Amino acid sequence: MMNRHHFHLKADWNGGRNSEGVISAGNLNTKISIPKEMGGPGVGTNPDEMLIGAAATCYLITLAAMLERKQIPVEKLSLETEGVVSENRGRLQFESVTHxxxxxxxxxxxxxxxxxxxxxxxxxxxxxxxxxxLRGNVELAVHAEVITAG
Incomplete structure (x- = not known):
């Protein structure tokens, strides 16, 4: 039997392209707008940050669970993730995510x-x-540093 988990998000938007809105989904409650880098007001978060946020948190939690299952002692686990959006002939495309x-x-x-x-x-x-x-639509890469304490 397949289990399904449903997640819901509510959003309100006030105005046109350069306006702002709010979203609410469980513990996520924030303002949203187009980022300044793309000519928007840069209020709150934006779809680009949310996409890399989803990718990064999923990756980090998955890695932590794998290490825990194998009882590999971890002193510190941190992550930097970069997302690249390209614009070609006025069309934006999420190009890559690198962890x-x-x-x-x-x-x-x-x-x-x-x-x-x-x-x-x-x-x-x-x-x-x-x-x-994301796979097949966005280039995905990992550049890891694994060291031992001391």
């Missing part, structure tokens, strides 16, 4: 655990639900 995880493994990890953690940085991107929704 740059920084994984600091706890003292006493084995060389095998280090290799496994390195492999998980790639596997997390391949397993993440959001990455899989």
């Amino acid at each position: 740059r995880p920084h994984v600091v493994l706890g003292a006493g990890v084995t060389p095998e655990q280090v290799k496994e953690a390195e492999a998980f940085t790639e596997k997390a991107e391949q397993s993440c639900m959001i990455s899989n929704a």
Whole structure:
């Protein structure tokens, strides 16, 4: 039997292209507008930030779960994600999402655990639900740094 999870978002928009609106979805409540980089007012968040936010949080949670399942001790796990939007003949396209995880493994990890953690940085991107929704339309990349504490 397939389980389905439903997520709902409500949005209100006031005016034309350079106006602003609000969205509400569970714990997410924020203003929205077109970013300044694209000639908008830059109020609140925007679809571009939300897309990389969804991709980044899904990736990070997936990677953390993989490391936990294999009982690989992690001292610190952080991530920087970059999204690139290109404009061609007035048409905007989300071009790429690149994750740059920084994984600091706890003292006493084995060389095998280090290799496994390195492999998980790639596997997390391949397993993440959001990455899989984007795959084929957006270039996806991971540039990981895995080090041991001390």
